[in-house]
Amino acid sequence: MTSITIIGTGNMGTALSDLAGRANAQVQPVGHDDEPGALTGDIVLLAVPYPALADVASRYGDQLAGKVVVDLTNPVDFETFTPVDIEAGSAAAELAAALPDARVVKAFNTNFAATLSAGSVGDAPVTVLVAGDDPDAKREVIDLVDAAGAQGVDAGPLASARQLEAVGYLQMGLAITEAIPWTGGFTIAR
Ligand SMILES: NC(=O)c1ccc[n+]([C@@H]2O[C@H](COP(=O)([O-])OP(=O)(O)OC[C@H]3O[C@@H](n4cnc5c(N)ncnc54)[C@H](OP(=O)(O)O)[C@@H]3O)[C@@H](O)[C@H]2O)c1
Numbered sequence: 001m002t003s004i005t006i007i008g009t010g011n012m013g014t015a016l017s018d019l020a021g022r023a024n025a026q027v028q029p030v031g032h033d034d035e036p037g038a039l040t041g042d043i044v045l046l047a048v049p050y051p052a053l054a055d056v057a058s059r060y061g062d063q064l065a066g067k068v069v070v071d072l073t074n075p076v077d078f079e080t081f082t083p084v085d086i087e088a089g090s091a092a093a094e095l096a097a098a099l100p101d102a103r104v105v106k107a108f109n110t111n112f113a114a115t116l117s118a119g120s121v122g123d124a125p126v127t128v129l130v131a132g133d134d135p136d137a138k139r140e141v142i143d144l145v146d147a148a149g150a151q152g153v154d155a156g157p158l159a160s161a162r163q164l165e166a167v168g169y170l171q172m173g174l175a176i177t178e179a180i181p182w183t184g185g186f187t188i189a190r
């Protein structure tokens with residue numbers, strides 16, 4: 001059975017727990033105030049705000065070595081609603097540099113929480129775009145998504161996280177201006 005640890009118990013943590021449940025995966029939720037203990041999942045989903053990634057990396061870094069670590073952040077300055085300028089190119093690249101022994105993957109940042117809980121965007125299955133440099137790590141995340149009845153799509157190397165974060169920002173802007181609902185968003189029709 002696939003085992004997942006989800007750090008962060010907010011909107012995305014809850015939605016990813018719903019998705020993992022549909023995939024019959026075992027889920028370990030880890031809250032902000034939990035004493036740092038053993039992370040049991042083979043895949044660790046970081047359902048935390050972008051500024052918390054550095055804290056998570058320093059708190060759990062040793063334990064994350066060798067694991068598939070999924071960054072789903074959209075790095076946005078919410079005071080100005082502008083993308084955060086990240087020297088490494090993306091939040092995921094920055095995380096990978098902070099966790100050189102982890103297998104970092106970018107995924108789920110282009111999906112609103114409600115669509116991951118529902119498993120659909122309108123009448124279509126949710127598309128989860130997955131980027132990373134470790135093909136096996138990427139495959140594990142795509143298999144989890146597919147097992148939940150959504151469609152995982154290989155979106156290329158971790159360098160593509162920069163584009164995924166731009167898509168996440170664009171989609172958020174569309175929802176804030178009410179061009180789309182928070183239950184909608186981008187998906188891929190095949
Ligand atoms: N919501 C969406 O539809 C959506 C879509 C795509 C991507 N995302 C991305 O997903 C991430 C989570 O978003 P969200 O909507 O789930 O936010 P949220 O509802 O505010 O939840 C964030 C969670 O992270 C926890 N947290 C904060 N700092 C932490 C730390 N240092 N260590 C451990 N846990 C920490 C929070 O705990 P406390 O509440 O106790 O601080 C909370 O449980 C963000 O990066 C966001 O950009 C969200």
